[in-house]
Amino acid sequence: MADDKSKSQGQDRERINVNQDYEARGWAKSLKTTPQRLKEAVHAVGDRVSKVREYLKKSDKPH
Incomplete structure (x- = not known):
């Protein structure tokens, strides 16, 4: 099924x-x-926004 961008529900x-x-x-x-x-x-961490945000913050810190 095509992704209908005009529908915001679901x-x-x-x-x-x-x-x-x-x-x-x-x-x-x-x-x-x-x-x-x-x-x-x-x-690396899956599709959850919170996990992705956390991963990006950790990987952007200098070592």
Whole structure:
């Protein structure tokens, strides 16, 4: 089934779908990162926004 962007109900705003380019770009902008970095984070910790945000903060800190 196609993703209908005109319908706002049923969308889980706690999860990131990196398979939809427009959604990955939107989340990347919101989280101040690149779409590629976002995909890496989702691959590492899953698609939950809170986990991705935590991963990005940890990985951006200098060692």
